[in-house]
Structure formats: C-alpha cells, structure tokens
Amino acid sequence: ILNVEQSPQSLHVQEGDSTNFTCSFPSSNFYALHWYRWETAKSPEALFVMTLNGDEKKKGRISATLNTKEGYSYLYIKGSQPEDSATYLCALGPGGTSYGKLTFGQGTILTVHP
Amino acid sequence: NAGVTQTPKFRVLKTGQSMTLLCAQDMNHEYMYWYRQDPGMGLRLIHYSVGEGTTAKGEVPDGYNVSRLKKQNFLLGLESAAPSQTSVYFCASSYFPYEQYFGPGTRLTVT
Numbered sequence: 612i613l614n615v616e617q618s619p620q621s622l623h624v625q626e627g628d629s630t631n632f633t634c635s636f637p638s639s640n641f642y643a644l645h646w647y648r649w650e651t652a653k654s655p656e657a658l659f660v661m662t663l664n665g666d667e668k669k670k671g672r673i674s675a676t677l678n679t680k681e682g683y684s685y686l687y688i689k690g691s692q693p694e695d696s697a698t699y700l701c702a703l704g705p706g707g708t709s710y711g712k713l714t715f716g717q718g719t720i721l722t723v724h725p
Numbered sequence: 726n727a728g729v730t731q732t733p734k735f736r737v738l739k740t741g742q743s744m745t746l747l748c749a750q751d752m753n754h755e756y757m758y759w760y761r762q763d764p765g766m767g768l769r770l771i772h773y774s775v776g777e778g779t780t781a782k783g784e785v786p787d788g789y790n791v792s793r794l795k796k797q798n799f800l801l802g803l804e805s806a807a808p809s810q811t812s813v814y815f816c817a818s819s820y821f822p823y824e825q826y827f828g829p830g831t832r833l834t835v836t
Binding site for chain 1: 758765766767768769770773781783784815822823824825826827828829830
C-alpha cells in the first residue's frame with residue numbers, strides 16, 4: 612500500500628490570505644499526481660493532474676507544482692475566499708501493473724474566515 | 726450530460742442482508758471505480774474496472790463483488806452486509822490517466 616501524506620491536516624485562514632499545503636508520496640513507481648477539491652455534502656472535483664517532474668498547473672487563484680524526484684507536490688491558493696473552504700485531496704497514480712489505481716491522502720481541510 | 730449517477734442515495738440494511746449499488750456514467754469512460762469514505766480514513770479504493778467485462782481489486786475488496794457488463798455501468802454488490810460496511814460509497818469514472826469524475830455518493834448504514 613502506497614503512503615500518501617498531506618499536511619497540514621487542517622488550516623484556518625482569513626479571507627485574502629494566501630496559503631499552501633503539501634502532498635508527499637514515494638518517488639519510486641510514479642505515474643501521476645492528482646489534486647481534488649471536495650466541498651461538504653458534494654463530490655470530489657478534479658483540480659489538476661500532473662505527470663512530469665517540474666510541472667506547474669494553474670486554475671484561477673489556485674496553482675500546483677510537482678517534484679517527482681523528491682516526492683512532493685504543493686497546492687497554492689492566492690487571496691483565499693470563503694468559497695475556497697473545502698477539503699483538498701491529493702492522490703497518487705502509480706505506474707506499472709497498478710495503473711488506474713489512485714491512492715488518496717487524508718486531505719487538508721481548509722476553512723477561510725470572512 | 727448527467728455525468729456519473731449513483732443509485733440509491735441512501736440505504737439502511739440489516740446485518741446479513743444483500744444489496745447492489747448501481748453506478749452509471751454517460752461520458753464513454755473506459756475506467757470506473759468504487760471507493761468508500763470513512764471518517765479519518767480518506768477515500769479507499771474497493772474495486773475498479775479498466776473496461777467492459779473487466780474488474781480488479783483495489784485496496785479494500787473483501788466483502789464486496791463487482792460487475793461491469795456494460796461500459797456505462799459498474800455495479801457494487803454486498804452479499805452479506807456487516808456493520809463494518811457502514812460507509813459512504815463513491816463511484817467515479819475516467820479516461821485513464823486523466824482526472825476522475827465522481828458520483829454524488831451513497832450513504833449506507835448496516836445495523
């Protein structure tokens with residue numbers, strides 16, 4: 612079983628603050644790293660899928676970077692808004708015969724206070 | 726497009742009863758997945774399918790069976806429900822290796 616760790620577990624910020632969280636994963640047998648946003652009472656929605664070392668992706672105020680050699684990804688939110696409050700999940704897609712199987716981290720719960 | 730739908734949304738079972746959860750997708754995705762979500766445990770993969778007629782075990786397959794007779798449908802069966810199977814079940818689909826699209830979830834309680 613692959614170990615995907617996210618930190619911090621939870622985060623409280625004020626509206627307008629910028630913030631970031633980390634996803635750590637074993638750097639061997641890497642294929643893809645996914646980020647999902649999960650609002651309460653809804654389903655997870657994909658933010659990014661990254662496959663190449665050094666990848667940087669951006670969607671509005673949210674961006675992500677990937678370092679496959681050292682086994683981590685950062686998710687950044689610039690100028691947090693209350694509607695950014697959600698659980699942010701990362702998931703590792705391994706290569707080889709385990710392709711298709713994502714291993715999710717426990718998530719980082721973000722609360723943005725107005 | 727409806728995306729990914731799940732039936733039913735809620736269910737209460739007694740220990741030992743059986744049931745089938747249905748997942749349907751209209752995006753022509755090859756890959757489909759069943760996850761369970763428990764407090765403090767995150768999303769854990771139960772079974773998945775890489776195409777019509779294929780299934781494979783995930784991280785926590787015991788006590789569950791699946792079938793993918795049609796490309797658009799992925800069924801999850803509980804033959805003899807146990808209280809440990811109380812959970813929220815999510816289905817997802819994707820074009821591998823791209824992002825997964827999740828259904829709304831089924832909340833199952835086994836008493």
